[in-house]
Amino acid sequence: MLKVLLIDDDVPMLKYVAQLADWEELGLRVVGRTYSSAKALQLFGELLPDLVITDIGLPQINGLELAAEFTRLKPEVRLIFLTCHEDFHYVKKALTLDADDYLIKDELTKEQLEDALRKSAARISEQGVRTEQLAYKEDVSRNADLLKESLIGQLLQGADPDAVRSYAKRLGIPWEYASFLPAAVRPLYAPVISRYGAAGLAPIRYGLYNMASEIAARYEGISVFRQEDSLLLVLNYRPTLAFNEREYLQRYWHELQASGRHYLHVELTGVYGPVRLPLASLGDGIRGLQQTGLRFFYRKPGLELLGVPAAARGTGDGEEGPPCAPVQLLEAQWQQLQAAVREGGADEAEAALSAFGEAALLQRIEPGELIRSCSAKLRLLELQVPGEVPEAAFYQALEAARYLEDLLGVLGAGIRRLLGTRRSREELLHRxxxxxxxxxxxxxxxxxxxxxxxxxxxxxxxxxxxxxxxxxxxxxxxxxxxxxxxxxxxxxxxxxxxxxxxxxxxxxxxxxxxxxxxxxxxxxxxxxxxxxxx
Missing domain, CATH: 1.10.10.60 (Homeodomain-like)
Known part of the structure; x- marks a missing residue:
């Protein structure tokens, strides 16, 4: 039986509606009735009904406001509204709340009410089926991801190539050709945190994985795997004079990058290579991608090919001569940034952060030291702002940045949050x-x-x-x-x-x-x- 809650400050009308329909024949049961909006909120929290029939013109909290709160508490609840007159404003608002019907009290008949109830019951049933289907799909997807993780684990452990190929085939991954090209892709953290906050990182990674998988379905030979903070792409192909594996992977990359910008508002970075790996060496290739670390820290984020010297790329900031200057060289710039955050506004802080980044690039500070220093010093700044509690996910992102540009972007987002918190606190104390x-x-x-x-x-x-x-x-x-x-x-x-x-x-x-x-x-x-x- 589906549970129904009735709400109307007109007590005779409340009784009339309760007696009007053949509830049990429709698979429904009235579990609560009230004429008070405050009591309605209490009953809803206790009973969590499947369907609410409410008058709109209630005192204190009207029916539309009540319904909005019900939907927040239980998004799948169905709604039927009652009113004394047909008001376009009310109808429009009811539609935005996805109500099943809008009934005029003076014209209400048994047939009208039961038609509305059948409509609601049908929608509840449809929701149940969709929820079960979604849960099933999520279970299948979760299990498939675990099996794919196991496949990558076998590669990293150096399992027998024939056994790996057979296992991949059972997962629907036909690695039929002799050559492989691995790649790792991850979102830059700064755009995600600036737009969605640190809490947005996990759903963005999941959305990016789904997007990458959908696009890969149009590119023969590309398989997508989820990693802790990145996506692993594996291209399986037959080497021929007519096929350029690097161009093929780059074409996929550019489509994924464009979709990420358009739909998720994220920027991507990646690394790929080496090319033409046999299956027996694919695990070593994947391990090499995982160990790139901060090798490209002072480059502009993009898609990097492992093993190509800077001169061949036409850049002067490649892998040769890794940056190793001590972070203490930035102490003066950091003091200026701290002062700007403590005493100035957003413009002063932005200018100081820009100067800090330029000095880091010029001095080529050792990246690991720079990241750890930024994390520690930002924590100290946060401790000076009343009410501000550091977010673990935010610091995980800051400490996982692979590029100077991304590090400065995340640091800037943290500083802007601090300034906003301080301003809000000052306004609150005044008020x-x-x-x-x-x-x-x-x-x-x-x-x-x-x-x-x-x-x-x-x-x-x-x-x-x-x-x-x-x-x-x-x-x-x-x-x-x-x-x-x-x-x-x-x-x-x-x-x-x-x-x-x-x-x-x-x-x-x-x-x-x-x-x-x-x-x-x-x-x-x-x-x-x-x-x-x-």
Missing amino acids: EPKLQAIDDFVLRRLSENISSVDMAAHLYMNPSYFSRYFKRLTGENFTDYVNGLKMKIASKRLGAGEETVEQVALALGYSDRTYFSKVFKKYVGVTPREFRRS
């Missing part, structure tokens, strides 16, 4: 003076374990109301806020180097050093010991 009182109360009692109940009592507020009020203002609960504030203070004291970790922990109300280290890592991203070393 809500109580937040400053909260900060002052916590700072005067750093060695105590302050609860939301303590804070509410200080502000003469109900504890339950205070918790909701604080979450609404700051987007986090009070305990997380206090821990975050204490960890910022802990980082400053540890950085000064005058106290041990145990002394800092005790001063901030943490008697257990292990627990303190765990909390510190959650908010700062590294342990106290690692923080001191950096």
